[in-house]
Amino acid sequence: MNTTEYCVQLVLVLLVVRQIRGGRLDLAGLVLPIVLVAGTAAYYLRSIPTAGGDLGLELALAGLGTALGIAAGATTRVWATHDEGVHAKAGLAAAALWVGGIGARIVFVLATEHTHFATTVADFSRDQDITGSQAWVAAFVLMALCEAVARLVTIRLRARTARRALAALKLAA
8 A cells, every 4th residue: 555545544534533523414524425435436446347256346345335334324323403403423333333444445455465365365366257456446445435325325314314303303392
């Protein structure tokens, strides 16, 4: 990994700090993660290979990212306030899921660069008909993108539910 790649990963981890602090769900909270992940995708994705086993790898990691994102969104505390605002605060579980996804990607890259793990990955890639390193890059970027989007969608859906529940309570009162 080069300095730029470390910086990108650091920025993604710093998003967790913002989430742990918590706060009102606003446009910046929606747009910032999407812009960061889209920028990451634009930087890394030169192509999305679909030959051989590439598509299966990419779909598997995109699915894993989606599952991590949904789990992180589901374990984030979401509540509505009487001033019509909705707030969210990531707890330990949500932060662990987010950092775990990022950490897994970093560990994979470092392991393939610095250990005999590269041989294992090469053997796996050959056995699964994965055509090259760009398939792995695409798979991990898609994993990150799906994780971020799934987390945001889950939290926004939960925010809408919280808003409706508060409105129903106000009507009942």
